[in-house]
Amino acid sequence: xxxxxxxxxxxxxxxxxxxxxxxxxxxxxxxxxxxxxxxxxxxxxxxxxxxxxxxxxxxxxxxxxxxxxxxxxxxxxxxxxxxxxxxxxxxxxxxxxxxxxxxxxxxxxxxxxxxxxxxxxxxxxxxxxxxxxxxxxxxxxxxxxxxxxxxxxxxxxxxxxxxxxxxxxxxxxxxxxxxxxxxxxxxxxxxxxxxxxxxxxxxxxxxxxxxxxxxxxxxxxxxxxxxxxxxxxxxxxxxxxxxxxxxxxxxxxxxxxxxxxxxxxxxxxxxxxxxxxxxxxxxxxxxxxxxxxxxxxxxxxxxxxxxxxxxxxxxxxxxxxxxxxxxxxxxxxxxxxxxxxxxxxxxxxxxxxxxxxxxxxxxxxxxxxxxxxxxxxxxxxxxxxxxxxxxxxxxxxxx
Numbered sequence: 552x553x554x555x556x557x558x559x560x561x562x563x564x565x566x567x568x569x570x571x572x573x574x575x576x577x578x579x580x581x582x583x584x585x586x587x588x589x590x591x592x593x594x595x596x597x598x599x600x601x602x603x604x605x606x607x608x609x610x611x612x613x614x615x616x617x618x619x620x621x622x623x624x625x626x627x628x629x630x631x632x633x634x635x636x637x638x639x640x641x642x643x644x645x646x647x648x649x650x651x652x653x654x655x656x657x658x659x660x661x662x663x664x665x666x667x668x669x670x671x672x673x674x675x676x677x678x679x680x681x682x683x684x685x686x687x688x689x690x691x692x693x694x695x696x697x698x699x700x701x702x703x704x705x706x707x708x709x710x711x712x713x714x715x716x717x718x719x720x721x722x723x724x725x726x727x728x729x730x731x732x733x734x735x736x737x738x739x740x741x742x743x744x745x746x747x748x749x750x751x752x753x754x755x756x757x758x759x760x761x762x763x764x765x766x767x768x769x770x771x772x773x774x775x776x777x778x779x780x781x782x783x784x785x786x787x788x789x790x791x792x793x794x795x796x797x798x799x800x801x802x803x804x805x806x807x808x809x810x811x812x813x814x815x816x817x818x819x820x821x822x823x824x825x826x827x828x829x830x831x832x833x834x835x836x837x838x839x840x841x842x843x844x845x846x847x848x849x850x851x852x853x854x855x856x857x858x859x860x861x862x863x864x865x866x867x868x869x870x871x872x873x874x875x876x877x878x879x880x881x882x883x884x885x886x887x888x889x890x891x892x893x894x895x896x897x898x899x900x901x902x903x904x905x906x907x908x909x910x911x912x913x914x915x916x917x918x919x920x921x922x923x924x925x926x927x928x929x930x931x932x933x934x935x936x937x938x939x940x941x942x943x944x945x946x947x948x949x950x
Contacts, residue, residue, distance in 0.1 A: 573695055573696050573697075573698055574696065576695075577692060577695065577696070580688065580918065581688075581899050581914075581915050581917055581918035582599055582600065582688075582914045582915070582918045584899065585599060585899070585902045585903055585906060585912060585913075585914070585915065586599060586600075586912065588903055588906055588907070589906050589910070589912050592910055594910040595910050595912060596910060596911045596912065596933075596937055596940060596941045596944070597912040598911060598912055598913060598929045598930045598931070598933060598938075598941060599902075599912040599913055599914045599928075599930065600914070600930065601687075601739060601800075601801070601806075601886075601887075601930055601932075602800070602801075602804075602806040602930070602932065603804060603856070603860075603886075603930075603932035603933055603934075604932075604933045604934055604937060605804055605856075605934075606804065607803065607804050607805050607807075607808070607841075608803065608804065608849070608852050610844055610848055610849075611803060611805065611841045611842075611844050611845050611848075611849065612841065613844075614840045614841050614843065614844035615837050615838055615840050615841035615844075617840065618836070618837035618839075618840035618841075619837040623836040623837040623839075623840065624836060624837060625836060626832060626833060626836070627833055627836040627839070628833065629824045629827045629828050629832070629833045630656070630657040630658060630820065630823060630824055630827065630833075631656070631657065631658025631659075631812070631833070631834060631839060632658070632839045632843065633653070634843060635658055635839050635842055635843050635846075636653055636656045636657075636658065637653070638843055638846040638847060639651075639656050639658075639812055639846065640652075640653065640656060641846070642846050643784055643814070646771075646778070646779050646782075647779070647782050647784050647785045648785065649784050649785055651784070651789075651814055652789070652817050654817035654818075654820040655789065655814050655815060655816065655817045655820070656812060656813075656814060656815075657812065657813055657815065657820070657823045657824075657827065658810070658811075658812045658833075658834050658839065658842070659810075659811045659812060659813060659827070659831075659834060660809050660810065660811070660830075660831045660833075660834045660835075661798065661800075661809040661810060661811045662767070662769050662796050662797060662798030662800065662811035663689055663693070663811070664809070664811060664830070664831065665794075665796045665797075665811050665812070665813040666689070666690055666693050666765070666767070666796055667693045667696075667830075668813075668823060668826045668827065668830065669765055669794050669796070669813070669815075670693045670694055670696070670697040670699070671697060671826055671830075672819070672822055672823070672826060673730060673731060673763050674694060674697040674698060674699045674730055674731065675698065675699075675730070676697075676698030676699075677698065677699075677700070677728065678698070678699045678700070678728060678729075678730035678731075679699060679700045679701075679702050679726060679728045679729045679730060680694040680699045680700070680701055680702065680729075680730060680731045680732075680733060681702045681703075681704055681721070681724050681725055681729055681731070681732045681733070682694070682701055682702070682703055682704070682732075682733045682734075682920075683703075683704055683706065683716060683721065683732075683733070683734045683735070683738075684703035684704060684705050684706070684919065684920040684921075684922045684923070685705070685706065685738075685740055685741055685889070685916065685919035685920045685922045685923035685926070686703075686733070686735060686738070686739070686740075686919055686920060687735065687739045687740065687767075687919065688918055688919060688920070690733055690735070690767065691703075691733070691920075694731075694733070699730065699731075700728075702724050702729070703920050703921065703922060704716075704720055704721045704724045705920070705921075705922030706738075706741060706743055706922065708878075708891065709880070710878075711878075711880060712878050712879045712880030712890070712891075713742075713743065713880035713883070714738075714741050714743040715743075716743070716745065716749060718749060718752050718753070721753070721756075722756055725756070725760060725762060729760070729762050730762065730763060731762060731763040731764070731765055732753070732756075732757060732762055732763070732764050732765070733765045733767070734753065734764070734765070734766055734767070735766075735767035735768075735769075735770075736750075736766065736767070736768065736780060736781075736884075737768075737770040737771070737773060737774065737780050737883070737884030737885040738770075738884075738885060739767075739769070739770065739885055739887060740885075740887050740889045740914070740916070740919050740923065740926075740928040741885075741887070741889045742880075742882040742883050742884055742885045742887055742888070742889060743883065743884075744774065744780055744781070744883050744884040744885075745781065746781060747781045747786070750781055750783055750786060751786060754783060754786060754787060754791065754793065757791075757792055757793070758791065758792070761792070762792065763792045763793075763794065764783070764791075764792060764793050764794070765794045765796065766782075766783045766793070766794065766795045766796065767796045768780065768782055768783075768795055768796065768797055769796065769797060769798045769800070769801060769811075770801060770884060770885040770886070771797070772801070772802040772853050772857055773801065773802075773857055773860055773884055773885050773886050774857075774883075774884045775857075775860075775861045775864065775882070775883065775884065776883070780884055782795065783795055784814055789816065789817055790816045790817070790818060791816070792816075793814075793815075793816070794813055794814070794815050795813060795814040795815075796811065796813050797811055797812050797813065797814075798810070798811040798812075799811065799812075799842050799845055801886075801932075802845075802849070802853040802856065802857075803845040803849050803852060803853060803856075804852075804856065805841070805842075805845065808838055808841065808842075810834055810838060810839070810841075810842050856932075859932075859935075860886045860931060860932055862935060863886065863931035863932065863933065863935060863938055864881060864882045864886075864888070864931055865881075866931070866935060866938045866939060866942065867879075867882075867888045867929060867931045867938060867942065868880075868881045868882070868888065870942035870945075870946060871888070871890060871942070871945075871946075871949065874946065874949050874950055875893075875950070876892050876893040876894065876949060876950065877890050877891070877892055877893075877949055878890060878891040878893070879891075882931075886930060886931055886932040887928050887929065887930055887931070888928070888929045888931060889916070889923075889926050889927075889928050889929075890926060890927060890929070891925050891926050892925070892926075892927060892949060895925055895927075896925075897917075897924075898915035898916040898917045898918075898923070898924055898925065898926060898927060899915040899917055899918075901915070901927070902914065902915040902927060904948070905927075905945070905948055908948055909944040909945060909947075909948060910944065911941045911944050911945055913927045913928065913929050914927065914928040914929075914930075915927065915928075916928060929941075
């Protein structure tokens with residue numbers, strides 16, 4: 552279930568017949584568990600999911616509505632409109648100096664759909680997928696659903712806040728059963744970002760050992776010391792064992808549109824065309840007009856929303872960094888503050904306590920894997936007024 556979907560109040564029931572073990576064993580979302588407690592509260596300040604509080608810009612919506620009125624309501628190209636794929640190639644060239652060929656680009660029904668398709672394409676039952684953790688829980692869940700064993704490699708928390716990736720630890724976690732490594736940079740939830748040298752080391756490791764590399768670069772625009780985050784696209788060769796996942800959700804406030812894209816080896820164009828056919832039959836036709844408008848006309852908006860998040864990061868860090876129980880670094884990238892609270896042993900219980908006492912919804916760190924316990928995640932993509940109000944409410948309970 553996407554982070555942003557409204558929670559169901561229906562009580563769970565056992566199915567009439569057995570399901571696949573990978574599905575029966577799926578854990579529920581701990582973010583959703585907190586969400587249920589606050590759903591419908593009139594005083595709620597929801598900072599628990601990965602979206603801001605502003606709607607999609609009008610110029611994007613108008614393009615989709617016009618396409619709807621013009622009859623773009625039929626099936627269309629499985630890997631996305633050719634014009635949209637060309638615009639995605641332009642986008643990559645503009646930001647990374649690399650222009651992928653058309654066969655290396657597929658439009659998907661959300662970034663999550665891209666991840667699921669990749670897992671369907673490469674993962675076999677019994678394979679291992681190494682994930683850099685703490686991590687957004689939907690990605691490892693997709694690997695488990697495909698039958699893989701997920702092997703987390705935790706980022707090392709730094710004493711002053713922030714995180715570091717030990718490349719030797721990551722390499723040691725890979726075995727003969729390792730089918731893929733999944734890394735999100737910039738990271739949800741930690742805000743950590745992989746720099747170019749580590750990207751080269753990781754890509755070289757995957758080349759040498761015959762391991763697929765899946766790079767989630769959804770937050771590539773949300774970087775506060777440069778224009779865009781380093782991308783594997785800039786250093787990869789066309790037929791490297793490399794997938795790069797993107798989404799329209801964040802940079803253009805399109806979370807509900809469920810549109811994403813991926814870069815993949817050109818030789819796999821027909822593979823993904825087939826997988827898309829047998830899953831969604833392609834991203835909705837008229838919505839792709841909005842995505843095209845976002846790419847062609849949305850640079851100013853993407854820059855504006857990133858600048859707003861930079862101020863949001865300052866607000867959150869400024870209020871929380873001085874609290875004696877809190878360890879927090881100024882976020883480097885993405886739009887999350889992932890901070891430790893001294894004495895907190897159960898982040899899920901504490902997130903519920905915070906919600907009950909303050910009306911502020913935060914995500915428990917344990918939702919992002921065992922390495923996230925002891926932390927809370929706060930999304931600062933909201934308006935500055937809402938963030939200031941949330942900080943005033945949070946300070947007494949976090950002191």
